[in-house]
Amino acid sequence: MSWGFAWLALLVAAAGFWMGRARGVRFAEAGAHEIGSVHSRPHYHGLFVAILALLPAMALLLLWALLGDRLIAREVLASVPAGGIGATDLDREAFLSEVRGLVRGDYAAAFDPNAEAAAALWKQLAQRWGVVFGLGSVALAAMGALWGWSRLRPQFRARTRVERMTMLLLVVASLVAILTTFGIVASLVFESFRFFELVSPMEFLFGTNWSPQTAMRADQVGSSGAFGAVPLFWGTVFIGAIIAMIVAIPLGLMTAIFLTQYAAPGFRKVAKPVLEVLAGVPTVVYGFFAALTVAPAVRDFAISIGISDASSESALAAGLVMGVMIIPFVSSMADDALTAVPQSMRDGSLAMGATPSETIRKVLIPAALPGIVGGVLLAVSRAIGETMIVVMAAGLAANLTANPFHSVTTVTAQIVALLTGDQEFDSAKTLSAFALGLVLFLVTLALNVYALAVVKTYREAYD
Amino acid sequence: MTEAVSNEAPTDWASEAMQARIRRRYAQERGFKALGLLALTLACGFLLLLMASVISSGWTAFVQTQVRVPVTFDAGELGVTAEQAKANPELLRRADFEGVMQQSVTRAFGNGAVLVSDGAWLQLREAAMADPSLIGTTKDMWLIATSNIDQLAKGRIDLQAAEGDRPVTDAEIAAWRKLGAAGDLRKAFNRTFLTGADSVDPELAGVWGALKGSFLTLIVTLLISFPVGVLAAIYLEEFAPKNRWTDVIEVSINNLAAVPSIIFGLLGLAVFLNFLNMPRSAPVVGGLTLALMTLPVIVIASRAAIKAVPPSIRDAALGIGASRVQVVFHHVLPLALPGMLTGTILGMARALGETAPLLMIGMRAFLTSVPQGLAQPATALPVQIFIWSDNVSRGFLEKTSGAIIVLMLFLLAINSLAIYLRNKFEVRW
Numbered sequence: 001m002s003w004g005f006a007w008l009a010l011l012v013a014a015a016g017f018w019m020g021r022a023r024g025v026r027f028a029e030a031g032a033h034e035i036g037s038v039h040s041r042p043h044y045h046g047l048f049v050a051i052l053a054l055l056p057a058m059a060l061l062l063l064w065a066l067l068g069d070r071l072i073a074r075e076v077l078a079s080v081p082a083g084g085i086g087a088t089d090l091d092r093e094a095f096l097s098e099v100r101g102l103v104r105g106d107y108a109a110a111f112d113p114n115a116e117a118a119a120a121l122w123k124q125l126a127q128r129w130g131v132v133f134g135l136g137s138v139a140l141a142a143m144g145a146l147w148g149w150s151r152l153r154p155q156f157r158a159r160t161r162v163e164r165m166t167m168l169l170l171v172v173a174s175l176v177a178i179l180t181t182f183g184i185v186a187s188l189v190f191e192s193f194r195f196f197e198l199v200s201p202m203e204f205l206f207g208t209n210w211s212p213q214t215a216m217r218a219d220q221v222g223s224s225g226a227f228g229a230v231p232l233f234w235g236t237v238f239i240g241a242i243i244a245m246i247v248a249i250p251l252g253l254m255t256a257i258f259l260t261q262y263a264a265p266g267f268r269k270v271a272k273p274v275l276e277v278l279a280g281v282p283t284v285v286y287g288f289f290a291a292l293t294v295a296p297a298v299r300d301f302a303i304s305i306g307i308s309d310a311s312s313e314s315a316l317a318a319g320l321v322m323g324v325m326i327i328p329f330v331s332s333m334a335d336d337a338l339t340a341v342p343q344s345m346r347d348g349s350l351a352m353g354a355t356p357s358e359t360i361r362k363v364l365i366p367a368a369l370p371g372i373v374g375g376v377l378l379a380v381s382r383a384i385g386e387t388m389i390v391v392m393a394a395g396l397a398a399n400l401t402a403n404p405f406h407s408v409t410t411v412t413a414q415i416v417a418l419l420t421g422d423q424e425f426d427s428a429k430t431l432s433a434f435a436l437g438l439v440l441f442l443v444t445l446a447l448n449v450y451a452l453a454v455v456k457t458y459r460e461a462y463d
Numbered sequence: 464m465t466e467a468v469s470n471e472a473p474t475d476w477a478s479e480a481m482q483a484r485i486r487r488r489y490a491q492e493r494g495f496k497a498l499g500l501l502a503l504t505l506a507c508g509f510l511l512l513l514m515a516s517v518i519s520s521g522w523t524a525f526v527q528t529q530v531r532v533p534v535t536f537d538a539g540e541l542g543v544t545a546e547q548a549k550a551n552p553e554l555l556r557r558a559d560f561e562g563v564m565q566q567s568v569t570r571a572f573g574n575g576a577v578l579v580s581d582g583a584w585l586q587l588r589e590a591a592m593a594d595p596s597l598i599g600t601t602k603d604m605w606l607i608a609t610s611n612i613d614q615l616a617k618g619r620i621d622l623q624a625a626e627g628d629r630p631v632t633d634a635e636i637a638a639w640r641k642l643g644a645a646g647d648l649r650k651a652f653n654r655t656f657l658t659g660a661d662s663v664d665p666e667l668a669g670v671w672g673a674l675k676g677s678f679l680t681l682i683v684t685l686l687i688s689f690p691v692g693v694l695a696a697i698y699l700e701e702f703a704p705k706n707r708w709t710d711v712i713e714v715s716i717n718n719l720a721a722v723p724s725i726i727f728g729l730l731g732l733a734v735f736l737n738f739l740n741m742p743r744s745a746p747v748v749g750g751l752t753l754a755l756m757t758l759p760v761i762v763i764a765s766r767a768a769i770k771a772v773p774p775s776i777r778d779a780a781l782g783i784g785a786s787r788v789q790v791v792f793h794h795v796l797p798l799a800l801p802g803m804l805t806g807t808i809l810g811m812a813r814a815l816g817e818t819a820p821l822l823m824i825g826m827r828a829f830l831t832s833v834p835q836g837l838a839q840p841a842t843a844l845p846v847q848i849f850i851w852s853d854n855v856s857r858g859f860l861e862k863t864s865g866a867i868i869v870l871m872l873f874l875l876a877i878n879s880l881a882i883y884l885r886n887k888f889e890v891r892w
Contacts, residue, residue, distance in 0.1 A: 069740045163788040173694035180755045181715040187733035251502045258499025282816025284845045288852045357495035385723025387819035437729045448721045
């Protein structure tokens with residue numbers, strides 16, 4: 001419906017462009033004898049008219065797309081007879097979602113007797129308001145085009161106007177990044193705040209018992225759930241910052257050393273894309289591999305060395321695969337850091353008679369250490385934010401254990417577990433996912449900011 | 464001038480001790496180099512292992528086992544005669560092919576083990592719709608076998624295990640042996656896998672539904688993130704004044720590039736679904752979420768591409784009277800576009816492989832039909848892989864690996880395109 005009107009508005013704008021341009025052409029023909037008598041070239045006149053037509057129309061349609069739903073919802077709620085639905089926000093939401101489902105055709109019949117009538121009203125309102133807003137936008141487009149067209153003169157500064165509006169567009173585009181950051185922070189903080197109204201922040205951050213299952217009945221055992229997130233934080237650190245890094249740091253660093261210091265250019269040319277492929281494998285594929293191949297192998301190994309209670313979902317399996325996933329990242333960061341060390345330092349060391357490996361170990365690595373450490377911190381931040389591998393291979397048991405053959409769970413795995421499947425949006429269980437997300441966001445942010453600062457100061461030292 | 468007098472004797476390079484030390488140092492050197500090579504080999508070896516494991520367990524997903532069944536298209540059972548069907552093929556859509564199939568299968572194999580897939584009647588309908596004169600005749604048809612027979616034929620079942628320990632019954636094994644001996648079993652290309660949507664039966668499940676969901680999602684992602692990313696990069700690189708505001712923009716873009724993808728999923732859930740009430744599981748929401756995730760990647764790549772355009776181009780254009788906006792849009796942008804496109808394609812490849820944010824916004828529904836629009840429930844290929852990998856049924860194991868092969872082929876194609884573009888259009892000034 002509104003798409004049809006959007007196309008119509010677009011058509012009006014196109015017509016505006018054509019008319020404006022035609023007028024510009026006439027200006028140009030009339031002023032051809034005297035240089036400077038016409039300010040702008042014809043298509044700028046056209047663009048000016050088209051923009052004036054399009055901008056208000058699109059703004060109105062966007063407004064409708066964003067607010068239309070709320071507008072209708074309010075009117076539909078008001079139409080329901082008093083006492084027809086519960087008084088709480090939750091009841092209203094449930095009622096509205098049923099009505100939406102009916103309107104969309106998801107449900108064949110209504111559960112709530114009032115919903116049927118409400119759905120009919122919804123459809124009627126959506127149609128009526130859709131037409132009102134759609135016609136409004138087309139009318140705005142036509143008015144804008146006419147007004148713009150009436151302003152065209154040979155000396156009219158159409159190009160300057162168009163360029164000013166282009167600049168506006170550029171600024172708006174770059175504001176999207178800020179809006180996204182703001183949206184992330186706002187939504188995480190807002191939902192976390194609601195969570196901390198139900199569960200104290202102290203219990204969340206320092207409690208050691210995590211079992212977020214909320215019971216169906218209030219009198220059931222453990223109905224309140226326990227939200228001590230320490231086992232999750234530990235599991236995240238254990239897998240992402242310890243096991244994965246034990247794999248990724250030596251392998252990534254040695255790979256970078258070999259590629260930058262020893263490998264012939266031809267070999268480097270072949271090996272680098274292979275590492276890039278390793279970096280480009282989707283995490284869900286790593287997760288599948290970890291769960292299907294690595295985890296059973298790890299368990300069999302654990303049983304063979306006498307650990308009888310080894311779990312089939314182990315921290316080691318997830319950590320190993322995550323480490324491999326991070327290798328290309330560590331390697332490319334170390335690569336950058338090593339190549340940034342001035343050639344003179346390397347030459348000096350070699351001239352003193354040191355072998356290449358001595359030069360690398362005693363001169364290059366110490367000199368590149370800040371860059372390497374920065375890269376490792378970025379790698380840690382990436383590892384603790386990684387989701388699919390731990391969801392598929394690490395399991396959901398919140399154990400506080402240092403045994404790598406046991407199952408642990410991580411912040412990201414819990415977020416997925418809490419938010420998939422059935423959810424009611426006000427329960428502490430669902431909200432806790434946002435609190436976990438907030439912690440994850442803040443920690444990765446801090447790691448990134450710190451790591452980038454380290455890398456930056458180090459780069460400046462050699463520039 | 465004083466002579467530096469050393470009390471030490473000159474180094475005796477030929478001495479036994481010195482030679483031993485040098486040998487040791489050289490050995491260390493070789494060891495270190497070997498260690499580097501070992502690290503690289505391990506990394507590459509892991510990649511090979513991953514590929515080998517996926518391909519060896521996944522290639523059979525593209526093959527399907529079929530059973531030969533003499534099918535009698537009984538007009539009475541169908542409720543449609545050949546003449547009626549010729550006049551109005553739509554009648555066949557409602558005809559009871561399921562019953563016809565059951566009868567034919569029972570006639571051929573008796574009431575024992577189930578050999579033919581529940582969904583094989585669709586093959587009958589397809590055949591009858593292509594050629595209505597089949598009705599009233601009997602024809603040998605190759606019907607899709609059940610997943611158990613399929614797995615048996617592919618040799619993926621351990622026949623030595625006790626009956627309770629393996630997914631197939633002894634009766635099924637006996638039937639399978641008999642079919643094989645009679646030549647009533649064949650393997651064919653699995654068209655269903657590439658054209659179907661998800662299903663509860665592994666032998667009927669396909670990736671097309673998920674693939675189309677991925678396409679729809681990526682189209683939305685591309686339509687939003689590419690223009691916005693390029694425009695933002697142009698502003699930051701060419702016009703932005705150096706002040707606190709632009710600093711804030713730069714910092715937030717750089718940080719967004721490193722935010723875990725699942726956080727974007729939480730953003731999508733909180734803002735698009737709960738605040739704006741957009742439809743759950745829809746490609747449009749997935750596309751928006753992934754667009755926000757891809758945006759910083761595109762901005763960073765586009766800025767690098769703009770930076771690479773030499774200032775002399777700008778100076779020349781300004782010198783002959785172009786305005787600053789004209790300089791950028793007529794000269795800098797066309798020259799930087801290949802670099803921007805390469806960055807965008809790589810960002811799209813990352814978005815195609817992304818799973819976690821899509822799980823957050825509910826694109827993990829079980830859908831047996833192919834999504835038709837941007838607002839309809841859909842799933843995406845990586846999410847489909849995740850869903851299947853959770854399935855305990857033996858037949859889904861190879862389907863999961865098969866879907867991974869499809870995903871990796873697409874990623875390979877996308878990345879090759881990016882490399883090709885980079886090599887073809889890269890200009891060095």
